[in-house]
Amino acid sequence: MPLLALAAFRCTARDADAETTTRQPEMRCRARTxxxxxxxxxxxxxAALGxxxxxxxxxxxxxxRTIERLDAGLHARGERLQFAMNAGIYERPDSATGLLVADGGRTYTRLNVSPGPPNPCRTANFYCPPNGVFFVAGGRAAVLSTADFARRPRTxxxxxxxxxxxxxxxxxGALAQAFDPHGRSRTIRNGVCVRADGTVVFAISDDGVTLYELATxxxxxxxxxxxLYLDGTISALYTGADLPPQRHDFSAMFAVTEPIAGRR
Incomplete structure (x- = not known):
């Protein structure tokens, strides 16, 4: 498979001449069919979750709002953006539809346990049961259904x-619901998962895919x-090369950065 951003924490299209001499954990980004x-x-x-x-x-x-603005803002603070992806569904860029804990642990929106509108799987992906939460707590990442997340003990x-x-x-280990293998709704979609060993995996389709195809x-x-499904159509991924076109604003973004050499 073609390599897009091997060791993305240390080497990107912006500094392609740099060699990876560190033994720090790496994020690996690849194209796959x-x-x-x-x-x-x-x-x-x-080991790189931090x-x-x-x-x-x-x-x-x-x-x-945008990866481009995030990139510029971080650069002004002496950081280089190595990876970015939109995170979750929202009504407005300043209002996530469900739980959003970002910026070092600040809760912007609380857990949404509403059943949503009638026939939610036809009208609103967010409420299509079971919905869920990707989170990091105690230095470990996990994906839980909303109901299971709500039952986390206070301790x-x-x-x-x-x-x-x-x-x-x-x-x-099983499809979360009976997704239609013959579904006709095809669009760019992205999601996130956590493997049994704790590896966090982000994926986005470059082709239009159904929810069944993404889930499988x-x-x-x-x-x-x-x-966990994150979003569709508007989704974008940045791996340190050209900034992707972005037609819609985002409410929040996953990011990985590194310090710019010589900057404090």
């Missing part, structure tokens, strides 16, 4: 970052026991 559809897949090993951030607003409290480690979306794609890709090709 799964069941005839093109995907880009980024894998973050457990490099992952979920960012929603700048120092003035304004939503970042559980504090949530460091979280995004709620729906539907779950894979749950406990996470379950079978990406070996994920639990996976």
């Amino acid at each position: 799964i069941a005839g559809a093109r995907y880009r897949v980024c894998e973050l090993p457990p 490099r992952l951030r979920l960012l929603a607003r700048d120092a003035q409290g304004r939503p970042w 559980a480690p504090a949530v460091e970052m979280a995004t709620q979306s729906g539907p779950l794609l894979v749950r406990r 890709a996470f379950r079978d090709a990406l070996a994920c026991p639990d996976a």
